[in-house]
Amino acid sequence: MLERLNQAMDHIERHLDQPVDAAELARIAVTSEYHFRRLFSALAGVPLSEYVRRRRLTVAGAEVVAGQRTLLDIAVRWGYGSAEAFARAFRAVHGVGPGEARRTGAPLRAQPRMSFRLTVEGSASMRYRIVQKDSFHLVGRKARVPLVHEGMNPAIVEFVKGLPAETRQRIEALSDQEPAGVVNVSDGVADGRAEGTELDYWYGAVTGADVPDDLDVLPVPAGTWAVFETSGPFPQAVQHLWRDVFTQWFPSNPYRSRPGPEISRSRISADGGHVDAQLWIPVEPAAA
Secondary structure, X not given: OHHHHHHHHHHHHHOOOOOOOHHHHHHHOOOOHHHHHHHHHHHXXXXXXXXXXXXXXXXXXXXXXXXXOOHHHHHHHOOOOOHHHHHHHHHHHHOOOHHHHHHHOOOOOOOOOOOOOXXXXXXXXXXXXXEXXXXXXXEEEEEEEEOOOOOOOHHHHHHHHOOOHHHHHHHHHOOOOOOOOOEEEEEOOOOOXXXXXXXXXXXXXXXXXXXXXXXXXXXXXXXXXEEEEEXXXXXXXXXXXXXXXXXXXXXXXXXXXOOOOEEEEEEXXXXXXXXXXXXXXXXXXXXX
């Protein structure tokens, strides 16, 4: 898998002056576009589109300083419709405008070309199982919140605090299958998973029964799920588990992610410092 990802990175470099074609990159990596975007952002730490933008402006920066082409020619080559649009994008990455960089030789910021390799960090193994699950309903309350990679998410904390105790009890009572009890669910996450982008957060339960009309409902079709387990400090253990699933488990296992909600079931200690958690990720067999 990593070899194919690096072939996709080579393709990006050969076509930096052309619109990025995520579908073609996924074909090179022999996976789906959905999974490619998620895997890339997890491994690279930035969305695919942002990486490509930085790489283009890194190469454009070298051309600006070289002084052999006009700034407008450079702007057009790298896909900007005007010198003004190019200057704004250039300043956002380098901290100075292209004209100033050419006149003064100001230092620029480079986005290095990326390649991927698997690094073994310790001997701990990941606990997981593959589950074939019939269709079900996710029932509860949902809110649109920003994505937070590290630490508590204030928007989620405030949303859950605002739920009446009676509502939370009703939701928990609806649970009749795995993952049992109250679950926390992320759905509608942007492909790049950039910090601050919005997603649908659900405080809910998984059920196959009829559901009340006054609660939010998400029908989830039958499919395959990879179920991961972890224990550790809260909330870092859950957030790090998601990261490790995409940076370690997917590159070394014959599965890829598929569209669907990501479900977390957490049991937090009385002092709020420790969690035993499961993470349910919708998956499908990777292409041969």
